[in-house]
Amino acid sequence: MRAGRNFKFGRFGKLRQPARVHDFANKVLWAYIVLLLVGGLIGFFKAKSKVSLITSAVFAAVLVLAVLPGVFQPAFARILALLLVVFAIRLAKTKKFMPSGLMLVVTMAALALLNIFTN
Numbered sequence: 001m002r003a004g005r006n007f008k009f010g011r012f013g014k015l016r017q018p019a020r021v022h023d024f025a026n027k028v029l030w031a032y033i034v035l036l037l038v039g040g041l042i043g044f045f046k047a048k049s050k051v052s053l054i055t056s057a058v059f060a061a062v063l064v065l066a067v068l069p070g071v072f073q074p075a076f077a078r079i080l081a082l083l084l085v086v087f088a089i090r091l092a093k094t095k096k097f098m099p100s101g102l103m104l105v106v107t108m109a110a111l112a113l114l115n116i117f118t119n
Contacts, residue, residue, distance in 0.1 A: 024117050029067050029076060032110045036060045036083075039099055059083060080111050 040056025043049045059079070066076035084107045090100035 025114050026067055028110055028113045028117075029063060032080075032106065033060045033063050033067070035106055036063070036103075039103060043099060077111065077114065080107055080114070083107050084111065 036056050037060050040053045040060075043052030043056070062079055063076060066079055084104065087100045087104040087107060091097070091104055094100060
């Protein structure tokens with residue numbers, strides 16, 4: 001049987017859905033970027049922490065570049081892993097769940113979702 005355009009399997013018997021998976025991975029990353037920026041803004045307005053604002057803006061900008069096609073696409077997992085280490089160190093230093101513990105959990109969730117849906 002020949003696989004046509006409307007057949008659910010592609011030419012080599014694989015499901016043809018990579019666009020939907022890639023779209024979901026981008027949505028996860030954009031949601032993470034927004035949470036990262038909102039966290040930096042909250043840190044700036046509540047504690048007057050310019051470091052929090054600058055750090056969140058820099059990492060958000062790097063993640064935006066990672067999301068854009070062709071810039072440095074496979075690097076977003078490494079960037080999220082670096083953020084995971086940064087938030088773990090901050091949690092170990094402060095021993096307070098907010099905000100570094102929450103961002104640690106959100107970063108782990110984003111890494112897990114990206115790993116599940118891109119492989």
